[in-house]
Amino acid sequence: MSFRTxxxxxxxxxxxxxxxxxxxxxxxxESAEHEMLRSLxxxxxxxxxxxxxxxxxxxxxxxxxxxxxxFEDWLDIEVSVVHIGRSSIRYExxxxxxxxxxxxVPVAKGATVVVCCRLRPxxxxxxxxxxxxxxxxxxxx
Ligand SMILES: CC(C)(COP(=O)(O)OP(=O)(O)OC[C@H]1O[C@@H](n2cnc3c(N)ncnc32)[C@H](O)[C@@H]1OP(=O)(O)O)[C@@H](O)C(=O)NCCC(=O)NCCSC(=O)c1cc(O)c2ccccc2c1O
Numbered sequence: 001m002s003f004r005t006x007x008x009x010x011x012x013x014x015x016x017x018x019x020x021x022x023x024x025x026x027x028x029x030e031s032a033e034h035e036m037l038r039s040l041x042x043x044x045x046x047x048x049x050x051x052x053x054x055x056x057x058x059x060x061x062x063x064x065x066x067x068x069x070x071f072e073d074w075l076d077i078e079v080s081v082v083h084i085g086r087s088s089i090r091y092e093x094x095x096x097x098x099x100x101x102x103x104x105v106p107v108a109k110g111a112t113v114v115v116c117c118r119l120r121p122x123x124x125x126x127x128x129x130x131x132x133x134x135x136x137x138x139x140x141x
Contacts, residue, residue, distance in 0.1 A: 001141050002080040003036035009073045019068035029093045029110045036079045040137040056114040057125055063110035073097045081138050087116045087127045
């Protein structure tokens with residue numbers, strides 16, 4: 001199971017070669033992940049240091065590129081939860097675009113590992129076990 005969303009390639013996302021720059025995929029992965037969390041009713045960020053909600057710093061992010069995308073291409077984005085550990089979650093995010101006859105062309109595939117943490121005063125991070133309610137929601141995806 002997975003979460004799906006779409007976005008159009010903006011002019012600012014492209015490079016001098018007219019194709020999407022490799023770095024553009026990282027904020028897109030992050031936005032899609034946040035959208036997925038919101039869709040499940042999971043807070044993306046605690047409101048303050050007093051808020052006991054957890055936070056999700058990333059410890060690993062990568063992306064592989066299969067085919068170029070260009071200005072005004074619509075990208076179909078799919079976020080999958082591929083591993084839920086004690087404190088960590090591994091997400092995979094695939095990007096594809098339609099070809100002229102309605103087929104899907106793979107564009108890129110990224111992976112992000114986040115660690116469930118509590119925020120400490122002055123921005124310190126402390127790893128904690130993923131709360132059960134969040135685990136259940138992510139497993140339902
Ligand atoms: C996060 C840390 C405090 C964890 O340190 P600790 O030493 O306690 O961690 P462990 O080594 O025990 O690992 C915990 C857990 O993660 C798995 N893991 C660790 N590294 C990797 C890896 N490279 N690849 C895969 N998996 C890894 C490990 O196996 C354990 O898994 P379990 O499931 O078994 O528990 C510490 O690492 C730390 O402080 N790191 C720095 C974090 C950081 O600064 N990241 C960059 C900025 S974060 C950011 O940009 C950000 C973006 C967002 O979109 C957010 C959205 C919402 C909230 C926060 C966001 C955010 O901060």
